[in-house]
Amino acid sequence: MPNDHDHPPAKKFKPGSVFFRLDKNKPGMLLPRKGNATTPIEVQRKQLPIYQAKPQLLNQLRQLHNAILIGETGSGKTTQIPQYLYEAGIGRQGLIAITQPRRVAAISLAGRVAEEKRTQLGKLVGYTVRFEDVTSSETKLKFMTDGMLLREAIGDPLLLRYTVVVLDEAHERTVHTDVLFGVVKTAQRRRRELNKIPLKVIVMSATMDVDLFSEYFNKSPVLYLEGRQHPIQIYYTKHPQSDYLQAALVTIFQIHQEAPPSHDILVFMTGQEEIEALARTCRDIAKHVPDGPMVVIPLYASLPPAQQLRCFQPAPKGCRKVILSTNIAETSVTISGIKFVIDTGMVKAKRFNPDSGLEVLAVQRVSKAQAWQRAGRAGREESGSCYRLYTENEFDSLIPMTVPEIQRCNLASVMLQLMALGVPDVMNFDFMSKPSPEAVRSGVDHLELLGAVERKEGQVFLTTLGKKMASFPLEPRYAKTILLSPDYSCSDEILSIVSLLSVDTVLYNPPAKREEVLAARKKFSSSEGDHITLLNIYRAFKKVGGNKEWCRENFVNSRNMGLVKDVQAQLRDICLKLNMKLGSCGTETGNVRRCIAHGMFVNAAELQPDGSYLALDTHQPVSIHPSSVLFQGKPAYVVFNELLHTSRCYMRDLCLVDADWLLEAAPEYFGRKLHPSKS
Numbered sequence: 001m002p003n004d005h006d007h008p009p010a011k012k013f014k015p016g017s018v019f020f021r022l023d024k025n026k027p028g029m030l031l032p033r034k035g036n037a038t039t040p041i042e043v044q045r046k047q048l049p050i051y052q053a054k055p056q057l058l059n060q061l062r063q064l065h066n067a068i069l070i071g072e073t074g075s076g077k078t079t080q081i082p083q084y085l086y087e088a089g090i091g092r093q094g095l096i097a098i099t100q101p102r103r104v105a106a107i108s109l110a111g112r113v114a115e116e117k118r119t120q121l122g123k124l125v126g127y128t129v130r131f132e133d134v135t136s137s138e139t140k141l142k143f144m145t146d147g148m149l150l151r152e153a154i155g156d157p158l159l160l161r162y163t164v165v166v167l168d169e170a171h172e173r174t175v176h177t178d179v180l181f182g183v184v185k186t187a188q189r190r191r192r193e194l195n196k197i198p199l200k201v202i203v204m205s206a207t208m209d210v211d212l213f214s215e216y217f218n219k220s221p222v223l224y225l226e227g228r229q230h231p232i233q234i235y236y237t238k239h240p241q242s243d244y245l246q247a248a249l250v251t252i253f254q255i256h257q258e259a260p261p262s263h264d265i266l267v268f269m270t271g272q273e274e275i276e277a278l279a280r281t282c283r284d285i286a287k288h289v290p291d292g293p294m295v296v297i298p299l300y301a302s303l304p305p306a307q308q309l310r311c312f313q314p315a316p317k318g319c320r321k322v323i324l325s326t327n328i329a330e331t332s333v334t335i336s337g338i339k340f341v342i343d344t345g346m347v348k349a350k351r352f353n354p355d356s357g358l359e360v361l362a363v364q365r366v367s368k369a370q371a372w373q374r375a376g377r378a379g380r381e382e383s384g385s386c387y388r389l390y391t392e393n394e395f396d397s398l399i400p401m402t403v404p405e406i407q408r409c410n411l412a413s414v415m416l417q418l419m420a421l422g423v424p425d426v427m428n429f430d431f432m433s434k435p436s437p438e439a440v441r442s443g444v445d446h447l448e449l450l451g452a453v454e455r456k457e458g459q460v461f462l463t464t465l466g467k468k469m470a471s472f473p474l475e476p477r478y479a480k481t482i483l484l485s486p487d488y489s490c491s492d493e494i495l496s497i498v499s500l501l502s503v504d505t506v507l508y509n510p511p512a513k514r515e516e517v518l519a520a521r522k523k524f525s526s527s528e529g530d531h532i533t534l535l536n537i538y539r540a541f542k543k544v545g546g547n548k549e550w551c552r553e554n555f556v557n558s559r560n561m562g563l564v565k566d567v568q569a570q571l572r573d574i575c576l577k578l579n580m581k582l583g584s585c586g587t588e589t590g591n592v593r594r595c596i597a598h599g600m601f602v603n604a605a606e607l608q609p610d611g612s613y614l615a616l617d618t619h620q621p622v623s624i625h626p627s628s629v630l631f632q633g634k635p636a637y638v639v640f641n642e643l644l645h646t647s648r649c650y651m652r653d654l655c656l657v658d659a660d661w662l663l664e665a666a667p668e669y670f671g672r673k674l675h676p677s678k679s
């Protein structure tokens with residue numbers, strides 16, 4: 001059913017806020033549309049709602065050290081504010097950084113702004129994301145992921161290269177963004193104290209808790225940009241849907257039947273497997289319906305970057321583009337041609353219970369802020385529609401804002417990063433939303449168990465091992481496993497395994513071909529577990545030189561395997577910088593498992609007399625995921641890579657280990673935890 005409130009609900013305005021009320025009826029004011037030298041992209045820039053407020057906005061931004069800028073999706077915040085600042089000479093003594101929670105947004109925005117400025121990407125406008133730096137000495141406007149700015153802060157805590165930091169999509173509240181908030185705030189204060197060039201911090205979003213942000217950033221004024229360029233019509237279902245995938249499929253083909261082929265569709269779903277499965281179904285059905293051709297493009301984080309950017313290419317003429325995406329396309333991006341958004345209302349996210357210490361990935365409902373962001377991907381170049389596959393009542397019951405990731409993840413990684421940043425008292429870091437003391441303590445305990453930190457006189461210090469662990473852009477337990485690998489002469493194998501695990505799924509399992517998949521996997525399957533099975537597949541893949549035909553026959557995702565090679569090369573470089581001696585154990589994979597047990601022992605589980613498993617760290621009941629090669633067996637001890645919560649708590653990616661190895665790895669810890677007969 002169509003709905004009349006096509007904007008996020010009215011916000012509570014703070015006293016002292018500044019309003020720029022934009023006139024919806026005169027978007028392209030003052031613009032000669034024809035007959036002069038103005039090029040279309042310049043016309044487009046001037047038609048954006050934000051353009052009307054440019055002089056007043058600049059007036060404010062020139063004076064303020066901190067500003068919170070809130071404006072509707074598509075109003076022009078991200079692409080225009082950096083250019084306005086630069087053109088007005090604000091922050092010219094250094095660089096203007098614009099951070100994004102996701103790499104795909106950073107890359108595509110840099111491309112767009114370079115185009116608007118008529119410059120080659122990497123010159124005046126550039127970007128830096130993990131494993132890729134497209135900037136030069138000429139770069140002044142630098143789009144980057146928040147994680148990259150954090151990494152830079154390790155070498156330069158005052159961020160002296162930058163005069164302005166624009167923290168975009170602040171509502172996303174990823175762990176990196178939240179840590180970055182504290183880092184820029186400290187840098188700003190320290191620079192003032194040291195009489196350095198001031199750092200201007202601008203926080204932007206369409207959907208954020210302005211009071212919280214303003215309070216945190218020294219009571220900074222809130223600048224409101226009201227009004228949007230193109231309307232978005234919102235539709236809800238009449239009844240709750242029990243199967244959102246089926247509902248998405250039906251909606252896609254209804255639109256396909258009714259709308260002109262140039263109107264593209266963006267569907268928000270939860271993860272790679274679901275997306276790949278729906279993509280195949282859509283392609284199959286599209287062949288058999290008379291409504292014209294359809295190109296279906298999956299979009300998720302573990303796709304190689306070049307594949308991700310495919311979504312921005314226009315579909316061939318007369319062909320409809322359907323993009324099936326996780327929340328990676330939820331904020332910031334403009335995908336040309338998208339007229340319809342289909343929102344399943346679901347997202348896969350981390351959940352953490354500090355009491356039990358369990359971090360699980362689970363499919364859950366989005367927040368209202370996310371739902372508005374998703375809707376905002378339509379209506380960017382012209383009016384659009386968003387089909388919410390849930391009822392209006394269900395929408396009303398969503399939580400307003402996403403719970404910050406910092407409050408729902410294991411904090412070990414964050415604590416390690418803060419210590420590497422030289423933060424003196426990590427336990428009391430100035431977080432915007434403080435994680436619970438139990439969660440902070442549990443993060444530090446985790447690092448202590450791994451030997452990354454030690455406590456002296458109530459203070460926590462990074463050990464030499466911890467410093468080395470922080471050099472890897474990986475979770476601490478992976479970093480530790482790599483660092484231990486020379487002791488077991490199996491660095492080649494461990495680097496392969498960690499890279500394979502970092503890249504998500506390198507295998508695909510079409511449900512319709514279950515038997516064939518099982519037969520193909522059998523050749524590589526190892527009774528030692530999933531890590532060794534993956535290693536066998538990777539070795540076979542390398543032996544055939546990545547042959548595409550071989551990949552098809554063995555249900556191996558050749559694109560992702562290519563990415564594994566890249567990641568492995570990067571990790572190897574870090575190892576070499578740390579002077580590690582890298583070698584291989586050949587077929588002696590016992591050593592590999594032993595090394596995994598020593599690095600990942602925190603995620604160990606023990607078989608119980610009744611045939612069930614308990615996680616040793618938390619004593620939570622856990623089960624072996626059916627996708628594991630160990631599913632049929634009942635090994636006494638395993639370490640697992642992650643927990644996935646669906647109907648129960650499943651361990652994914654398991655490695656068979658000996659109780660003795662766990663005891664060797666952490667004698668005191670396991671002395672308390674292991675089954676009495678084993679300890």
Ligand SMILES: Nc1ncnc2c1ncn2[C@@H]1O[C@H](COP(=O)(O)OP(=O)(O)OP(=O)(O)O)[C@@H](O)[C@H]1O
Nearest residue numbers: 073074075076077078079080112206332334380381
């Ligand atoms: N790559 C692109 N191709 C075509 N048009 C684009 C592109 N990027 C931006 N635009 C245009 O510029 C407008 C403003 O985009 P911008 O990202 O600056 O908005 P925003 O206010 O930051 O939105 P959001 O809050 O959704 O990030 C878009 O609505 C679109 O019309």
